[in-house]
Amino acid sequence: MATMLDVARRAGVSVSTVSYALSGTRPISDETRQRIRTAMEELGYQPHALARGLASKRSKIIALVYPPVNRTMAAGELTFVTSVADAARSVGYSLVLSTFASDNLLELRQLAQQGLVDGVILMEVHLEDPRVALLQELAFPFSMIGHCRDNDGISFVDVDFHQAARDAVEYLAGLGHQRLGLVNFGPEVVAAGYGPAVRTQDAFEEALRRHQLQGAAHACEPTPRAGYELAVKLLAGKRPCTGLLTFNERSVPGIMQAAQDRGLHIPDDLSLIAISSPAVALIFTPALTTYDLPIAEMGRIGTEILVRQLEGANQEPTQLLLPCRLVVRESSGPYRPRMPAPKETGAAREQSPVAHSAAEGGRR
Amino acid sequence: MATMLDVARRAGVSVSTVSYALSGTRPISDETRQRIRTAMEELGYQPHALARGLASKRSKIIALVYPPVNRTMAAGELTFVTSVADAARSVGYSLVLSTFASDNLLELRQLAQQGLVDGVILMEVHLEDPRVALLQELAFPFSMIGHCRDNDGISFVDVDFHQAARDAVEYLAGLGHQRLGLVNFGPEVVAAGYGPAVRTQDAFEEALRRHQLQGAAHACEPTPRAGYELAVKLLAGKRPCTGLLTFNERSVPGIMQAAQDRGLHIPDDLSLIAISSPAVALIFTPALTTYDLPIAEMGRIGTEILVRQLEGANQEPTQLLLPCRLVVRESSGPYRPRMPAPKETGAAREQSPVAHSAAEGGRR
């Protein structure tokens, strides 16, 4: 590999001139610049990233800290990573991916102190996140995809789960649904203070109260089986849920299966709404009505706010809550009460609306 | 940040002693080692990755080159990345993720020449892959997840798609299916020589011939809609396909929907087999019979064979074709000919087997 010294010699200048020509940090005569450029091309010169980093104290590398938990099912997960990688590359940074767990502060400390990366992006953030405390203590630059309870001075981008959950409840209420359910993540995840789980649940319950609707949030492991078992319960009885909201994509197949097994039709008997990536919505039949997560955008913004911190002076932190857009597909619709009908039988369809709408107070 | 010199001073030794104590490259007395260790702890010393890399000419970083194409739908995609990251970390390497396209040789050359990474792992490999030629020309260490037509001297790990496709045909034949279809990727992908697409198709067609079965491979974009449209065609006519194989996960929802719309029951009327990750299999109803892709294993092995190359002397290349295990779930079963029945009607079920089994020659 040709070094900067090789280039300098060939161009008949000093190394520092080459360096300055490369960085543009000081004026170089056109002629010199041209000679240097030529020399570089002839030698196929590539600046050495480590040497540059060592000398300048800035590696131009950032890390994405992506703990192996709570990952959503589908296209979304990789999208986060690639959107960050793309965004980083477009501003001249490399991305290293770190997959250690959220409670592995040792690895995080190492990452921050070994000089490899200039800053990190935290994912899977919890309301109280020990990683944040550590990074602040080390005064190490970081941004978050997600946010904590206390975000003083921290740059982050997150989805507005509160708004999404509230809107979803209102949307369902507007369709005439009176008994709703939130299919959340497992109990430990909520207990651990995983942001999306907690915020969605809080907003859901609050909206329920405000609109005087029946229903509750339910813990559910992120598996089709768990979704099935929960849905079986929620759909049983004479006053089953008719509207379900979930951020737990992996449970959706189970929920759908449970509905089908009970002879319930989506969306006629049950509206199902997911907070999810559009790609996931389409793999289901019927296609899911969703609040679309702007995943790629979050990745991009998370990167940008970190890089701005690294490049610019220490300015104000950027804190961004992105809205989720409601995209109505096939899994949601107006409340159309009827008797649950056994599979492959349409018989009960005609009479039930009356019975139910009377019982429920005859909305619509 | 404390440097090695700080440690040396505090321990009353020279920097080289600290360095050797750290690397274990030469004998250090227990007492000295202990003093050094203490000093490091007291100072919270972390070796500087860039300095170390610059001096030793080995950054202990590898790159995963993951072009943004042909990605499968689900858990699999991130699993590749995380399994590589985990494997790398476990042998003391960091992972940088590069997402430039396969034909972006400029970026690849840069990556290889800027001294940041010691080697790369190539993904989404094509039969003739220009990236391979470039890396060989640069004599830059690499391994592949996937493999080319000519793999002389190259270490790789891949799934044995040939075996999987052949086995799938034989499995379906054994169930009595006579008219099969392969739902492949889009025509450009096959034409471009994307390994899995080509190998699966070749093996499929060959197996069809050997077993004297009807059927063909069909191009299909990786979307539910394309899957739907293709399946509608394949399931139409009086001699529709009764067994379908696909590596194209994204098309599966469409295929299933098409079957359902035609009143076809899976697996009674149609067996559907996917070459896929287990996680994907379970999100469908019925759960997919699959040839399970050992994704995490591939990521791990791909990393290990690269690192072995980097650490060890230049030994023989490792070339590994991993088998896919058939996991029978709910989407495949014996050929049970009957008349296609309209939705929610079971009437035709009883009589059709007779008609069809006569027509097909009465297997079973």
Add this chain to the structure above:
DNA sequence: CTGAAAGCGCTAACAT
């Protein structure tokens, strides 16, 4: 507008 030279923090001969 350009050079010279002192590091950045570490490794690895070369010494002893």
Add this chain to the structure above:
DNA sequence: ATGTTAGCGCTTTCAG
């Protein structure tokens, strides 16, 4: 068993 020291390839004062 340990110390000395010359780099690794670049950035960035300090000087002109």
